[in-house]
Amino acid sequence: MIVLLRVDDRLLHGQVAKTWTKKYSVDEILIVSDEVVDDEFSKMTLCLAKPSNVKLRFVGLDKVKEELLESESSEKNVMCITSNFQDMDRVICVLPQTRYVNVGGLRNCQSGENIQITPTVFVTPKDVAIIKKWDENGIQIGIRQIPGEKDIWMDEVLFDD
Known part of the structure; x- marks a missing residue:
């Protein structure tokens, strides 16, 4: 089953390899990324960061549905990262x-449109539209680098007056 979306x-x-996998007893990490799925160097680099007891899989957006449904019905604890x-x-x-999404770091891409939420999280107007949709659908978005930190709730930061 999918235990965490990040x-x-x-x-x-x-941080992901050591703390999040331990907290959720993760057996498998599923990285969803069109860029990475076709980049052997990136895949090799990411494999170096994974714990030895955790399987790492890469999937592009064209196959994400079947992979997620397989992961969701699995007895393994799966963390999905985008x-x-x-x-x-x-x-x-x-x-x-889905009722919760964890946000780690999203660095400033220097586009000039970014909104800084925390020192490590920047969002774009397109991101804000997605966040608003999730919020309206009851999905909580917690910004937290490691499990021991307290969530900073995205809706409180972005939408409270």
């Missing part, structure tokens, strides 16, 4: 029962 532009790194809100929105379309 948006983090670094995808897999030490590097952006647009890709995670595709994931959530397949998993409408």
Whole structure:
């Protein structure tokens, strides 16, 4: 079953590998990314960051539905990671029962349109539209680097007056 959905532009790194996999007893990490699925160097680099007891799979958006449904029906604990809100929105379309998404880091891409939420999270107007849709559908979005931190709730930061 899918135990955690995470948006983090670094995808897999030490914090994810050490703390999140342990907290959720993750057996498998599913990285959803068209860019990475076709990039052997990126896949090799990401494999270096994974714990030895955790399987790592890569899937492009064209096959995300079948992979997610397989993961959801599996007895394995699966964490799904995307590097952006647009890709995670595709994931959530397949998993409408989603009630929580964790956001790690989303660095400033220097586009000039970015809104800084925390020192490590920047969002674009397109991201805000997706976040608003999720909020209206009852999906909580918690910004948290590691499990021991307290969530900063995206709706409170973006939408409270």
